[in-house]
Amino acid sequence: MSNKSAPVAYRTCCDIFRHHGCIVLSLYWLTEVASWLSLGHWLRHLPRPLNITRALDTDPDKVRPWWQDAVFALYLLLTFIAVKISWHPSTCIACLGLWLAVYVLYDAVIYHVRVLWFDDIKLSIHDSRRGVWSHRRITFLAIFGYAQMIILFPSIYRLDPTFASASKSSLFERSFSTATSLSMADPSTIIDKTLVVLTLFFIAIVIATTASVAYKRREFAPKLLDP
Numbered sequence: 001m002s003n004k005s006a007p008v009a010y011r012t013c014c015d016i017f018r019h020h021g022c023i024v025l026s027l028y029w030l031t032e033v034a035s036w037l038s039l040g041h042w043l044r045h046l047p048r049p050l051n052i053t054r055a056l057d058t059d060p061d062k063v064r065p066w067w068q069d070a071v072f073a074l075y076l077l078l079t080f081i082a083v084k085i086s087w088h089p090s091t092c093i094a095c096l097g098l099w100l101a102v103y104v105l106y107d108a109v110i111y112h113v114r115v116l117w118f119d120d121i122k123l124s125i126h127d128s129r130r131g132v133w134s135h136r137r138i139t140f141l142a143i144f145g146y147a148q149m150i151i152l153f154p155s156i157y158r159l160d161p162t163f164a165s166a167s168k169s170s171l172f173e174r175s176f177s178t179a180t181s182l183s184m185a186d187p188s189t190i191i192d193k194t195l196v197v198l199t200l201f202f203i204a205i206v207i208a209t210t211a212s213v214a215y216k217r218r219e220f221a222p223k224l225l226d227p
Contacts, residue, residue: 040107043071086155101155108145135209142205150179
């Protein structure tokens with residue numbers, strides 16, 4: 001079925017408000033504006049305005065998975081660069097690395113928020129044009145995002161003057177232990193609390209999407225799927 005005959009779920013903001021209320025509509029636009037500051041958002045959208053046919057499935061007008069993977073690979077490279085230069089002897093270069101780490105993490109969070117909660121109510125978009133191809137992609141990207149977060153936070157910790165002179169190994173240990181055990185060091189900082197919140201965020205994505213996949217598998221839900 002082509003796009004012209006496929007139904008559009010939400011044509012206006014009034015449609016979103018009518019079905020979901022003002023809280024969802026407000027959060028939708030808050031995350032929409034936040035995504036405009038995301039380089040990854042624009043890179044994933046790039047095949048459409050540039051008409052890169054190999055990266056675009058023209059029937060559903062949807063960016064192919066390999067292009068989305070390429071954007072993710074770019075962010076893995078930026079993660080490595082951010083961690084590398086955040087420990088540079090030059091204060092200016094190190095500061096650049098710290099804020100690059102923040103931005104890379106920001107981009108990952110915004111991507112997952114949009115995909116998890118708002119991808120299906122995007123205005124004037126058909127169901128076939130949703131940003132991901134399957135729940136499995138969301139699950140695996142969330143797992144990678146969780147690992148990426150643990151790697152980035154040692155650099156982000158250094159934004160707090162308390163950790164400016166801390167060693168790389170001690171900050172990696174603090175990041176790993178906080179993210180895996182959800183127990184904050186004493187004394188805890190706002191960065192520790194942020195790390196715990198983001199950990200719960202990524203864990204929630206993995207659990208929710210894994211449950212969604214399991215719901216569709218006959219061996220897990222035979223009574224629900226059998227006629």
